[in-house]
Amino acid sequence: MEKAAGYPEAESYQLEEPDWLAKLNSLYTEENLSLIRDYLIVHGVMDNADSLDRECYEWKKEYDNTVKGLVGERSDELVISNIITGTLKWPVARLYCEKYLSEADKDRISGLIDEIIAEYHGIIEEADFLKDETKAAAIEKLEAIDKHVLWPDDWSKYDSKDLEITSAADGGTLWEAKKAIVRFDMDDSIREYSEPVDKDLWTFVPNTFNCGYDPQSNSIWIFGAFARGNIYNAEMDDEDLYARLGTVIGHEISHAFDSAGAQFDKDGNMKQWWTDEDWAAFRERNEKLNAYYKAIHPWEGQDLAENKTGEACADMGGIKCMLRMAAKKDGFDYDRFFRSYADLWMEKGTLTMSYVYFNNEHPLPYLRVNCVLQQYDKFLDLYGIKEGDRMYLAPEDRVNIW
Numbered sequence: 001m002e003k004a005a006g007y008p009e010a011e012s013y014q015l016e017e018p019d020w021l022a023k024l025n026s027l028y029t030e031e032n033l034s035l036i037r038d039y040l041i042v043h044g045v046m047d048n049a050d051s052l053d054r055e056c057y058e059w060k061k062e063y064d065n066t067v068k069g070l071v072g073e074r075s076d077e078l079v080i081s082n083i084i085t086g087t088l089k090w091p092v093a094r095l096y097c098e099k100y101l102s103e104a105d106k107d108r109i110s111g112l113i114d115e116i117i118a119e120y121h122g123i124i125e126e127a128d129f130l131k132d133e134t135k136a137a138a139i140e141k142l143e144a145i146d147k148h149v150l151w152p153d154d155w156s157k158y159d160s161k162d163l164e165i166t167s168a169a170d171g172g173t174l175w176e177a178k179k180a181i182v183r184f185d186m187d188d189s190i191r192e193y194s195e196p197v198d199k200d201l202w203t204f205v206p207n208t209f210n211c212g213y214d215p216q217s218n219s220i221w222i223f224g225a226f227a228r229g230n231i232y233n234a235e236m237d238d239e240d241l242y243a244r245l246g247t248v249i250g251h252e253i254s255h256a257f258d259s260a261g262a263q264f265d266k267d268g269n270m271k272q273w274w275t276d277e278d279w280a281a282f283r284e285r286n287e288k289l290n291a292y293y294k295a296i297h298p299w300e301g302q303d304l305a306e307n308k309t310g311e312a313c314a315d316m317g318g319i320k321c322m323l324r325m326a327a328k329k330d331g332f333d334y335d336r337f338f339r340s341y342a343d344l345w346m347e348k349g350t351l352t353m354s355y356v357y358f359n360n361e362h363p364l365p366y367l368r369v370n371c372v373l374q375q376y377d378k379f380l381d382l383y384g385i386k387e388g389d390r391m392y393l394a395p396e397d398r399v400n401i402w
């Protein structure tokens with residue numbers, strides 16, 4: 001099948017779900033062929049009915065509403081804009097960047113990342129559970145972190161000028177256009193396949209609302225759509241900037257040194273760069289952090305299912321970094337900073353939504369504020385939180401890794 005699509009033959013394949021393939025093999029028999037064909041036709045039509053013609057589109061909409069229990073309908077304009085942003089991802093991304101993002105913001109955020117990385121030197125150097133040898137390797141990794149800010153510097157990799165779509169005026173249809181785009185994307189992926197891995201390649205478009213750290217390329221990604229509105233804007237003062245985008249950047253850098261990221265070296269290879277003794281001390285700190293979150297029950301009888309170590313470590317690292325930077329600013333308003341940080345994570349949701357967090361590595365939003373801030377004297381002292389108060393955490397009970 002891969003060969004028929006145009007992919008070159010591979011030396012080896014990574015089979016992620018062997019049981020699935022074994023089951024498929026047992027079903028893929030001569031007598032089942034016509035059933036398999038019918039299945040593919042029915043599902044092919046169902047999946048694509050809304051791209052065929054108006055009648056099929058209306059029929060599919062009615063079917064979806066019935067099956068999903070929905071009422072109402074989306075305007076043609078919204079439907080078409082969703083189709084376009086979902087299929088012509090890169091041309092739309094480029095328009096988005098030109099319209100909503102600026103070089104000045106790219107430079108400012110890039111500078112902020114450099115400042116945060118520089119501040120991290122101090123955090124690593126002052127980590128009393130590490131010997132000099134491990135600290136030196138950590139700093140080497142820190143300095144090698146690559147950054148991708150708002151949009152790709154080289155747009156030529158995402159060029160779609162060879163994509164040919166026939167306009168409606170010339171007899172083209174939505175269905176033909178979608179097929180042309182799928183073929184174009186596939187050819188692109190086949191071309192990439194035979195080339196060396198490009199660790200700079202953006203796999204998400206800049207109009208994605210997210211940020212990330214990728215351990216396999218030791219790089220952080222701040223997508224353009226994330227650095228907007230109340231998370232970042234050019235008019236923000238330092239209190240808001242540090243509390244919002246600043247803590248997020250610090251969070252992503254901390255992922256390079258959390259329980260998963262720490263297993264990768266500065267080149268993104270899974271390799272042990274810690275001394276045995278320091279690794280054991282790091283593991284111990286992670287276990288203490290995990291135990292702290294595991295002991296929390298949002299309400300009676302409700303456990304937090306997933307291990308939160310990586311995300312909690314990153315949250316605490318992000319705040320610590322910003323507190324260090326704030327300490328260098330005259331007249332920094334910590335009250336505004338802490339309130340702004342709390343506001344960043346304020347969320348109103350349904351009970352069902354909170355179940356998503358139980359089975360996900362991210363702590364519930366209120367824990368991202370309460371458990372993180374109580375690790376630091378600056379917060380406890382500012383609000384006069386003392387032993388016996390529920391937010392108080394004694395120095396020996398604190399669980400921040402860095």
Ligand SMILES: [Zn+2]
Pocket residue numbers: 251252255311314
């Ligand atoms: Zn994270």
